[in-house]
Amino acid sequence: MDTRAGYRELVNNMGKKEFTFLKMQEYGFWPSNLPTPYERQQNESEQDFENRKKLLDEFQKLSEKISDACHEREEIEKKLSHLKKQYQDTWDYEKIRSVVAQEIMKESIARRAERKAERERQKQLKYEAWNKRKAENIIFIGKGYSSLLGKKETNIQKLKENHMPIIETDKELAKFLQIEYNTLRYLVYHRDVITFDNYYRFDIPKKSGGTRHIAAPKTQLKTAQRQILEQILQNVEISGQAHGFIKSRSVLTSAKTHNTSPGLLINIDLENFFPTITFERVRGLYQSFGYSGYISSLLAMVCTYCERMPLEIKGEIKYIKTSDRILPQGSPASPMITNIICRSMDKRINGLCKKYGITYTRYADDMSFSYTGDTSNFAIGRFLNSINTIIEAEGFHMKKEKTHILRKNNRQYITGIVINNEEIGVPKKWVKILKASIHNAQKLKDSGGCVSNHTIQEISGKIAWLKSVNAKRYQKIIRQGTQLLKNLV
Numbered sequence: 001m002d003t004r005a006g007y008r009e010l011v012n013n014m015g016k017k018e019f020t021f022l023k024m025q026e027y028g029f030w031p032s033n034l035p036t037p038y039e040r041q042q043n044e045s046e047q048d049f050e051n052r053k054k055l056l057d058e059f060q061k062l063s064e065k066i067s068d069a070c071h072e073r074e075e076i077e078k079k080l081s082h083l084k085k086q087y088q089d090t091w092d093y094e095k096i097r098s099v100v101a102q103e104i105m106k107e108s109i110a111r112r113a114e115r116k117a118e119r120e121r122q123k124q125l126k127y128e129a130w131n132k133r134k135a136e137n138i139i140f141i142g143k144g145y146s147s148l149l150g151k152k153e154t155n156i157q158k159l160k161e162n163h164m165p166i167i168e169t170d171k172e173l174a175k176f177l178q179i180e181y182n183t184l185r186y187l188v189y190h191r192d193v194i195t196f197d198n199y200y201r202f203d204i205p206k207k208s209g210g211t212r213h214i215a216a217p218k219t220q221l222k223t224a225q226r227q228i229l230e231q232i233l234q235n236v237e238i239s240g241q242a243h244g245f246i247k248s249r250s251v252l253t254s255a256k257t258h259n260t261s262p263g264l265l266i267n268i269d270l271e272n273f274f275p276t277i278t279f280e281r282v283r284g285l286y287q288s289f290g291y292s293g294y295i296s297s298l299l300a301m302v303c304t305y306c307e308r309m310p311l312e313i314k315g316e317i318k319y320i321k322t323s324d325r326i327l328p329q330g331s332p333a334s335p336m337i338t339n340i341i342c343r344s345m346d347k348r349i350n351g352l353c354k355k356y357g358i359t360y361t362r363y364a365d366d367m368s369f370s371y372t373g374d375t376s377n378f379a380i381g382r383f384l385n386s387i388n389t390i391i392e393a394e395g396f397h398m399k400k401e402k403t404h405i406l407r408k409n410n411r412q413y414i415t416g417i418v419i420n421n422e423e424i425g426v427p428k429k430w431v432k433i434l435k436a437s438i439h440n441a442q443k444l445k446d447s448g449g450c451v452s453n454h455t456i457q458e459i460s461g462k463i464a465w466l467k468s469v470n471a472k473r474y475q476k477i478i479r480q481g482t483q484l485l486k487n488l489v
Contacts (some may be wrong), residue, residue, distance in 0.1 A: 017060065048447065138170045141301055142190025145279060145325065158290030163235045167295050176231070177224040179301070187221055188301035192321040199305055199328065215305055215328035225304050225333040232289070233336040239346035244364040247337030252468060254361045255417035260357075262370035264378060265412040265419070268387070269402035273365035274334060276396055277341060279304045279325035285341060287472030289424055301325070303333050336362065345394040352386055361414070368414045375381075379403060398474055417469060425470050431477065434462045438481050441488070460485055 039050040074433040101332050154168045167173050174184040187198065198221045203211040217225055227413055238246055243254035258265070270276070279300050286296035305328045327334045328387045346362060353360040356378075359370045370385075371378060388398050406412045411427070412420035418427055442450045463481040466474040 017066075019052045040168060041250070046467040052343050094171075097277050127486060132476075138185055138188060138298065141188050141297060145190055145297065145301065148283070148297050151293030154292045154295070155290035161287050164291075165231055169293065170294075170298060170365055173295060177227050179220060179224055183220055184224075184298070187224065187428065188298050189305070190301065190325065195306070195316065196476070197308065197319050199330070201308075213307070214330040214416040216330040217328070217332075221302070221333065222332065223356065226304065226332050228299065229333040229336055233333060233340065236289075236336075236340050238336075238339045238438070239343050241346045241350050241360050242339045242342065243361055245339065250468075251415040251417060252362045252424075255419055256417055257361050258370040258414060259372050260422065260424065261373045261408055261420040263408060264371040264373045265414070266369040266371075266380075266384070266408040267402075267404045267406070267414070269399040270365035270367070270391070271397040273338065273396070273397040274329040275323070275326045276337060277327040281341060281395065282327065284338060285337065303327070303331065303337060304330075307355055318379070335364065340365075342394075345390060345396065348390045348394070351389065356383060358383075363415045364398075366415050370419075375407070422456060423473055425473055426466065431474070434481070437462075438484055441484050442484055445484075445488065456485065456488055 007019075007393070014022070032195045040046070042410040044052070119385060132290065139149060141149065141177070152168075159166055165176060167176055167483075171181060174181040177184065177186070177216050198218050200218065201213070201215050203213055205210050226262070241248040243257075283293075283296045283300035286299045287293060291299065303324040306321045307323040310321050313316050316472055327337060342362065346360075349367075350360050353369065357371065358372055363370050384403070391398050406420075408420060410420075411418060416426065418425050437455065441455055441459065442452055459481055463478055464484070466478055471478060
């Protein structure tokens with residue numbers, strides 16, 4: 001065993017310390033009857049023993065460093081010997097430089113290959129993690145709309161106080177909306193260019209002229225929007241001044257709130273009412289209820305849309321985005337959203353009106369103000385400027401050309417209801433048209449002709465409207481129309 005290989009085996013089995021001490025005893029450098037250097041000696045204090053142990057440990061570490069250095073030196077000498085042997089016949093500098101350069105290049109290429117492989121591995125891991133995350137969560141809903149998807153903290157206490165359903169995840173939201181999870185992922189993703197539109201789009205004429213753009217949701221989307229309306233939005237208390245799209249309130253209740261024949265009646269229209277309410281405002285509304293930024297973003301995507309124009313591309317009809325996402329006029333949820341967003345504006349305007357002794361009501365974007373006091377010193381301009389300041393501060397705009405100031409000598413009307421008579425009614429022209437329709441239909445029937453369904457439905461609808469406005473005042477024409485309809489059936 002007195003060979004280098006034998007010694008190396010003993011060192012590996014026993015350890016350097018034990019092997020060294022064994023050889024010290026073997027060669028007579030350490031008596032076999034004395035304690036080892038790593039044990040306390042007979043005449044040695046505890047402190048001296050501790051100090052000696054530290055010195056021994058330091059000596060051992062230093063020995064190991066020397067050993068490592070010697071080993072490294074041996075390796076270097078081997079390499080030098082190899083190089084010397086390789087180039088003992090020639091010491092051509094250029095040849096050596098070329099060989100070394102090639103070796104460096106090989107090593108560099110190998111390192112680059114390793115780094116590239118590692119990057120590809122990390123890229124693949126990220127890709128797999130992304131796909132897993134994307135499959136389990138909605139992590140992107142379109143450029144410009146995904147900024148709050150990382151905010152998933154829900155204020156449960158606030159939701160409970162507002163009597164709102166608790167929804168914390170997208171899976172819970174899909175279940176709440178009564179749609180499949182994949183359907184939810186599809187509905188909340190915004191695309192600038194689409195081939196299938198989730199809305200029926202059409203225009204209807206306005207009474208005041210022009211057209212009103214309507215976007216009516218298709219079945220799946222409508223189901224989701226209606227669920228939001230019935231389970232979330234209808235839990236919110238609406239201002240007493242709002243009369244549109246609320247149970248037990250109507251254009252009739254709005255008109256009846258005001259005294260008949262006021263000294264002054266001011267009607268104001270808000271400009272681009274529904275388009276003014278953007279995705280960001282709707283998302284903020286749901287956040288104010290207590291929902292997380294994540295759930296609020298998804299709810300806002302369900303409740304908003306963007307205007308589009310059809311365009312034929314390579315023989316296929318595409319629908320191209322022409323606006324940012326806004327509130328659609330045609331969704332079952334949109335009217336209630338407008339009422340909730342307008343609560344602050346209604347409160348501020350009503351507070352101002354109380355100072356002036358003015359009655360204020362709002363039906364959607366139609367705002368009415370009536371004043372029964374002395375109008376001779378009433379500062380109309382100052383009042384309208386104050387109203388406009390509030391409207392602008394609340395994110396809306398007044399359609400100044402549609403502002404009407406009506407005094408007692410004018411026909412005063414609120415959302416089509418005339419109020420400056422002893423009792424409320426409808427415009428005389430409107431009644432004359434209805435009388436003419438009844439007369440012509442009766443004349444056609446008497447001559448043996450056939451009255452169209454359109455005419456019948458029109459007369460029926462107008463009779464029902466007169467009944468709701470003032471049945472007593474229009475009882476004669478209501479009776480005539482009702483009798484005609486019975487005879488036509």
